[in-house]
Amino acid sequence: MRILHLLVFLLTILLWEEEVSCGQSYYYFNPYYQTYRKKYMARMRGYHPRRYKNYQRDPSTVSKGDFLTSRPNMCRVKEVYGTGQRFYEGKVPQRRVCDRPTYIRYQCCPGYNMVEGEKGCPAVQPLQNLKFTALDLLQQKFPQLLTNTELEGNLLYQGAFTVFVPIDKAFENITYDDRQRLHPWTYHAPSLLHYHVVTGRYNYTTFKKQEEVPTLYYAEKKLRINKYPSGVATVNCARIMVPNQMASNGILHVIDRLIRPLDYRGTIADVILRDQRLTKFSQMLYKANLIDTLQKSKHFTLFIPEDKAFRRLSSGLNNKISNDRKVATAIAKYHIVKNTYCAASTVVSAQLVTMEGGFLAFICKFNGNYVNDAKLIEEDIVTTNGVIHIINKVLLPNTVKDILQVAHELDLTRLTELVHGAGLADWVQSRPEYTWFAPNDAAFEALSPIYKEALQEQPGLVEQMLKYHTLEGRMRTDSLVGEQTLRTGIDARIKVGVYHNGITVDSAHIVDSDMESSNGLIHIIDKVLIPPELNLLELIQSDPELEVFTNAIKKAGLEDLFKQQPNKQLTVIAPTTDAFYRMPTYTREDYMKNKEKLKRLIARHIIDRVVVSSGLDMSTTYSLMSRQLEPVAFKIEPSGTLWINKYAKVQARDHLALNGVIFKTDRVLHCLCKDIT
Structure with missing residues (x-):
């Protein structure tokens, strides 16, 4: 009996070692444990399996395409949690859209159906005409409005056409004028529906930026198609929700709103001059001689502050805007971006280059769209030569801010605190036209405790340090040459070096450069420069x-x-x-x-x-x-x-x-x- 017990004990040890070597315990093979594990992991990833049975958490590392390979004709659709917004997988690669997590839904690709007992969607539906394809996509309103019109016959029997079909919800709460324009007064009369139809097949993959194509509306009025780096495509700023639905006589794209002709409101200048909320900005445009540009040229995006936003500026800055043409021009141009950027153009953030030469961050958040820290309070005012967004703050370029304000916005906290603590703020802000090599916070952290303490207690030492970091005039990095020495505010010279890994001044690297301000230029460096005293x-x-x-x-x-x-x-x-x-x-x-x-x-x-x-x-x-x-x-x-x-x-x-x-x-x-x- 003892021998039998000993054999059982040895066998248990051997099995245990095998399990440990595989990294798995006995419970790993238990089906009840597996069920619990899947539910627990699902909750840890942010969704409940009972509520989202046919969802899978993005990232798409799950299966790496094996799932779709084994299930033919199934498509992945990315859905934004809590909004109902959907994007075709691959068109929008980001895992978060407007600060919200995304999920992957598997469904039959357009034109395919499931067959009981078979994987995927093996059943192929024959292509139908454009009207019945719209009905198959559960969009009822657009086909209903076609009834007894010439356009209905075209979409049933003629072609090929590309049709942009608004979702049913787009027809709710429309204006009286739009309702009248949707219903033609005679059989042959064009309606607003004609503006949603283009001759020829326009595939999502062939869309171009700023592409304008003629429609079937009066005098072949054009609509504007835009495709953005984020993967989103828009038509007159309406987002294409479901692209490339093939029909026997064309292609159909589902969009999220009703679209109107580009000349519905006129040019950008026409909209600004008519809107009583935008009088302050229109005055700036006159002072900057930009009205004619916004009347005749294209394409532009304008982020326009409402008049209330100007009242929140300081009286001194408002006086500068009124009396200084250079300041008014800089601010006006900072709100203008070349090319058309609709509200849907960004799903996370995008950097835009302004006419002034600065940069704007166009950001999509869960509570709306922002440009820098200004919120868009009205979006997508489409015009013949661009689009307008109305914002709640005036955006100020660095060229109208003094050098200390710019330093503060660049998160140079330790440097600005030293300047204020030493009582040198007025001296820094009032100096005209100089270059400042500004150490970042990490540079001050790396200083010896003795020197840091001396800077806190001796304003004269701070002044000497600041002078050694400044040059007379604006010296951009394009003007810095290796083996160059530059005269500073004290007798010592800064030594410039140009290497494969960047530009150095003394033993510090320039980590960011050429930040403009109203009275100077900032280059950020990674060390505090201590002026030498000995040869x-x-x-x-x-x-x-x-x-x-x-x-x-x-x-x-x-x-x-x-x-x-x-x-x-x-x-x-x-x-x-x-x-x-x-x-x-x-x-x-x-x-x-x-x-x-x-x-x-x-x-x-x-x-x-x-x-x-x-x-x-x-x-x-x-x-x-x-x-x-x-x-x-x-x-x-x-x-x-x-x-x-x-x-x-x-x-x-x-x-x-x-x-x-x-x-x-x-x-x-x-x-x-x-x-x-």
Whole structure:
């Protein structure tokens, strides 16, 4: 009996090890556990399986197409949770639409049906004419309005046509004028329905941006089709909800609203000048000489603030808008975007370039559409040459904000706090036409605690720091050249470097650039620039670890080279005293006794340009020639260690002087020390 118990025990252990090695427990194979697991995982992913039986949570990593492969003629439709909005899968790739999660619904593709006992939708329906195809799509109102009209005969027997069918809900609560225009007064008279019909087949995949096509309406009036990078397509700003429904005599697209001719309201200028809510903006347009452009040119999108929005501006800014043509022009152009962007054009966010040259963020949120932080209170006013959206705030370009306001909006919090704390806000805001190298918050965090405390307690130090970060005039990055030195607000010069990984000033990288303001230009950098106070010789002499190198410079008679003016910048590789004593004694003494040979050794450690470690890419070799015409190769390892010529380890880097930069190394560089003529 004991032997039997022992065998059972050993068998249990073996089975347990096998289960653990597979990463599965006994319960994994239990069907009750599997049912619970699926329900639990479904709830964790944000939906309840009982409520959404035929939904599957997006992302579409589930099955990777295997589901559709095994079930022919089934289509995936993306539905936005809580709204009923649907997008054909693949047309809108985003997992969230207007801050709401999306789900995938599987259904038969148009023209196919299920067959009992078979997977997918194997039954093929024969194509019907356009009218009956609309009825099959459960859109009743449009076919009903066709009854006893000439258009009905065309859609039944003629073709080929492309028809944009509004959903039934679009015909609810329409105006009296629209109701009259939907019903032709005679059999042959065109109605508003004719405006929804285009001759020829227009497939979703062939739609183009700003495409205007003639309709069957009076005098072949055109409608505007737009296809956006988000995957959405619109016709006169009505979103195409169900595209490419094939019929025997054309193609049918279901849209979310009734559309009207482009000239229904006139041009953009006509709409603005007629609307009593937009008088302030129309005055700006007159001052900026833009009325004629908005009357004759196309295509534009305008985000127009209502008059209430201007009352929320400061009196000083309102006076500038009224009296300064330059300010009025900048603000007006900042609200104008080339090309047509309907409210449905973005399902998450899009960056738009304005006529002024700045950028706007067009954002779709769960509670409506926004441009920057202004909400659209009326959308999609379609005109012959574009579209208008009315917003609740005035959008201000950086060119009308002072440099401190722009810095605050760029989230340069630590810098702006220092400026205000030192009482220098008026000085920063009132200075005309200058360039500011502005350190980001991470740059201030990286400072030593002593220096940070000094900045908090000494306004004079803050002023000196700010002056070292500023240049007279607007200097864009296009004007910055490698090996350039720039005069700052104090005596010290900033050293400019251009590398494969970007532009540096001193040892800081420019991480964002060319942000305009009314009185200057901002470049964001990733380090706080500390103005040097010593030249190269003084900096070397002040370091006790460089005592032998200092003596070598004196014996070689090269003091003047290291004291020269800031217009001649050098990179000095300074071996420490320990580095010299690592050399064989006879070699070191030979150099120290021979002045000419010592000069060549020191020249071996000098480069006639500034090199900073922030300009070096990781795991790449940056090679230059020394004054002795022997190679100097810098390389930063993934660990962050900087090596020179693979054997000299840099112990301290980027020590800035008035006339160059110093790297301290633990080895003296090998020198052929040939005589150079």
